Amino acid sequence: MTDCKFANDAEVIDFARTHSGVFQAGANLGVEEIGDGNINFVYRVYADDGTSVIIKQALHYIRIIGEGWPLSQDRIRIEAEALQQEALYCPDLVPRVYHFDAARSAIVMEDIGAHENLRHALIARTHLPLLAEHLGRFAADTLFHTSDLYLDAHRKKELVGRFINPDLCKITEDLFFWDPYCDHERNNINPLLWDEAEALWQDAPLKLEVARLKHRFLTCAQALLHGDLHSGSVFACAEGTKVIDPEFAYFGPMGFDVGSVLGNLLLNVAGQAELPGDAAERAAYQAWLLETIAGFWNTFAGRFGALMEEKTQDPSLDLALYRDAFLAELLADSIGYAGTEMIRRTLGLAHVADLDAIEDPQRRALAESRVLHLGRAMIMQRGEFGSIETLVAFVRDH
Ligand code: SR1
Structure with a gap:
């Protein structure tokens, strides 16, 4: 079990800046938590010029239940690898994975915000x-x-x-x-x-x-x-x-x-x-x-x-x-x-x-x-x- 949760917005922003490769150097970044699913935390990190990425983080429990329902964090590796498999055959139909980070149990991926x-x-x-x-x-x-x-x-x-x-x-x-x-x-x-x-x-x-x-x-x-x-x-x-x-x-x-x-x-x-x-x-x-x-x-x-x-x-x-x-x-x-x-x-x-x-x-x-x-x-x-x-x-x- 890893307690890898981002401690604050600055940590999320720093992670996105380091691992996405999409932001201009020195860009002013903001973050919002947008997850409305049952299981994980999802953040959107955005710059003033409209550039943005999504960070999805899997903690060691189910979000809507809490620590009473533990869940393997290997699920986020599986998600990253499944997205990569799917992208081999229909790249236009899945978000692009920029980075998977096992230590943070997090994926940095394309923001599909227009959808x-x-x-x-x-x-x-x-x-x-x-x-x-x-x-x-x-x-x-x-x-x-x-x-x-x-x-x-x-x-x-x-x-x-x-x-x-x-x-x-x-x-x-x-x-x-x-x-x-x-x-x-x-x-x-x-x-x-x-x-x-x-x-x-x-x-x-x-x-x-x-x-x-x-x-x-x-x-x-x-x-x-x-x-x-x-x-x-x-x-x-x-x-x-x-x-x-x-x-x-x-x-x-x-x-x-x-x-x-x-x-x-x-x-x-x-x-x-x-x-x-x-x-x-x-x-x-x-x-x-x-x-x-x-x-x-x-x-x-x-x-x-x-x-x-x-x-x-x-x-x-x-x-x-x-x-x-x-x-x-x-x-x-x-x-x-x-x-x-x-x-x-x-x-x-x-x-x-x-x-x-x-x-x-x-x-x-x-x-x-x-x-x-x-x-x-x-x-x-x-x-x-x-x-x-x-x-x-x-x-x-x-
Ligand atoms: C406790 S998880 C409940 C449901 O959310 C997921 O999206 C799956 O559909 C699962 O059954």
């Missing part, structure tokens, strides 16, 4: 025309190029070793696949949803399918995942998209990342039904979200299929029939993991503003109840949808 947190943008009903294409390409390129379809067998296993991430994986194992399915003290449940939560805790067929998904999460080292690809880990604007915060990165099932994107867009679809604002505008935005969901998957599957065709290294995996089978299985997995994301954001510890911003508890319960029903159906029927269009039609009807 807005995707969750806030979705709640404000912002149309983002490039989002589907960018997220589809990010998922396809990062997952394909870190899988056995592309990597040499020795390199793949060497990378698996670099991204063993037990503390962060344990958070996901508990918060996604256990807490919401029992009366856990960490849960955060709208009292109006209590009967539905109790019914879910007794739902043996659902718990069986969640156990299957959890076991895949524990054992299926398909590719280097981002590991926490929710709307808060994406920053977007009309011109571009940046994916940040891969501290949960590890080698797991590809459908977990793809499903996190699907699940978070669907959480916003459900939230829009009850958020304030003009009904026609909210309905139009829900339609855009569903188009974005289809566009995301179709970009992903098109790009991933093309990469499989062009770049698969192992001849035993380079078969047209295997490509189709692989993508069909991945769609089913993704829909299942999306369902687990939706349920855990409704009953579990870490809620999302897409639902929590609905102030009236009755209206919030309506949206939450729809999320639970959709999430359950997506987990139970994940192998039956067969196409993203069928899933979108199902969501429209339910």
Whole structure:
């Protein structure tokens, strides 16, 4: 355990000046703490001429909980290395890492200030025309190029070793696949949803399918995942998209990342039904979200299929029939993991503003109840949808 926390603003500024290489000599620098995530501290250091950098620091505990929930600081090395891996394949979609400092448990990286947190943008009903294409390409390129379809067998296993991430994986194992399915003290449940939560805790067929998904999460080292690809880990604007915060990165099932994107867009679809604002505008935005969901998957599957065709290294995996089978299985997995994301954001510890911003508890319960029903159906029927269009039609009807 290292107590490496910056003691004051001057230390943060000095660190940024020394390690970023972007500021003019003698520039007058200021600093603000901008972290609104659950786990780390994030600082923005800026000069009068508009130059700025971000410093992210990982302490030995979870920020929102405190010292009562310790957490390995190795997560910040994993984040730096994951950002560097992602940059090999989609440099335009991730912030540039200027410096990683093990002693300070800190990364100095590019400030993506012109982009807005995707969750806030979705709640404000912002149309983002490039989002589907960018997220589809990010998922396809990062997952394909870190899988056995592309990597040499020795390199793949060497990378698996670099991204063993037990503390962060344990958070996901508990918060996604256990807490919401029992009366856990960490849960955060709208009292109006209590009967539905109790019914879910007794739902043996659902718990069986969640156990299957959890076991895949524990054992299926398909590719280097981002590991926490929710709307808060994406920053977007009309011109571009940046994916940040891969501290949960590890080698797991590809459908977990793809499903996190699907699940978070669907959480916003459900939230829009009850958020304030003009009904026609909210309905139009829900339609855009569903188009974005289809566009995301179709970009992903098109790009991933093309990469499989062009770049698969192992001849035993380079078969047209295997490509189709692989993508069909991945769609089913993704829909299942999306369902687990939706349920855990409704009953579990870490809620999302897409639902929590609905102030009236009755209206919030309506949206939450729809999320639970959709999430359950997506987990139970994940192998039956067969196409993203069928899933979108199902969501429209339910
Ligand atoms: C205590 S950490 C809660 C959540 O925040 C992270 O961003 C992950 O999504 C995690 O599940």
